[in-house]
Amino acid sequence: MEKRKLAYEGKAKKLYETDDNTVFLVEYLDQATALNGLRKDAVSGKGKMNNQITAYIFEELTAKGIANHFLEKISKTEQLIRKVEMIPLEVVVRNVAAGSFTKRLAVAEGTTLPFPIIEFYYKEDALDDPFINDEHVRFLDIASEVELEKIKTLALAVNDALKELFLEINIRLIDFKIEVGRTAEGEILLADEISPDTCRLWDQTTNEHLDKDVYRREIGDLIPVYEEVLNRLKNKGAN
Known part of the structure; x- marks a missing residue:
């Protein structure tokens, strides 16, 4: 899956277009926020924690038949999701x-x-x-x-x-x-x-x-x- 242009940047994630127009690549960032973004700090290692935890939980939910956008984890900080x-x-x-x-x-x-x-x-x-x-x-x-x-x-x-x-x-x-x-x-x-x-x-x-x-x-x-x-x-x- 080829990573292309940045489509969206949030408080703790970036979404990239891919060579499949139905799929986004998500990169989790080493950033913590609170108070709707008013407080913000870099936290080394946070991105890989959230990416791995989210991937594990979405895999469990998929196994239980709960419809979601998760496709697969492709690195410690990145995953692929369905575009919605x-x-x-x-x-x-x-x-x-x-x-x-x-x-x-x-x-x-x-x-x-x-x-x-x-x-x-x-x-x-x-x-x-x-x-x-x-x-x-x-x-x-x-x-x-x-x-x-x-x-x-x-x-x-x-x-x-x-x-x-x-x-x-x-x-x-x-x-x-x-x-x-x-x-x-x-x-x-x-x-x-x-x-x-x-x-x-x-x-x-x-x-x-x-x-x-x-x-x-x-x-x-x-x-x-x-x-x-x-x-x-x-x-x-x-x-």
Whole structure:
């Protein structure tokens, strides 16, 4: 697969065109961000951690029948994905109260929610990615009512699969963010990445943070934490 011109550069990834017009090459960068990009730091080794973790998780989701854009990992920092039209939504699924949820609703962090809660955020940097509801999604013509139901169904399926996967390696899935895209045929696919950048992960035994909150809250170093998650995934089922 030949890497061609840069198509898009985000906070932590670059997307390149390839010699196949249905495929992007993704390069993960050694960069950590918080506060919607207002805080940014170079973190050596982070790109290869997120690329490998995301590749492993997407392979697991594919095996469980969850439709996604992942094709294959081609190097420590690069992978190939299907080209989709990204829907400008961040879809958050919460199993345990944490982060902004605790502040908005005055719920103690760590409170187990009685059912998974899905939230939508309009992916627009100029507006600081505001929290929106179903009617806002339809008003902004982001997705149709039918697509919105498909997105919710997909998000809950991903939640079930991730909870099971992480529980096998003694990790509790607190919440996570996904993004989705449309194929040329109109199919809704899971897209972007799934990593400690996009999930809150706590050790099942100690409640130790195994995610980007160690960077957001300045309570530890990212690389050892991400290495721990990757090593647990690699060793899953070894015992």
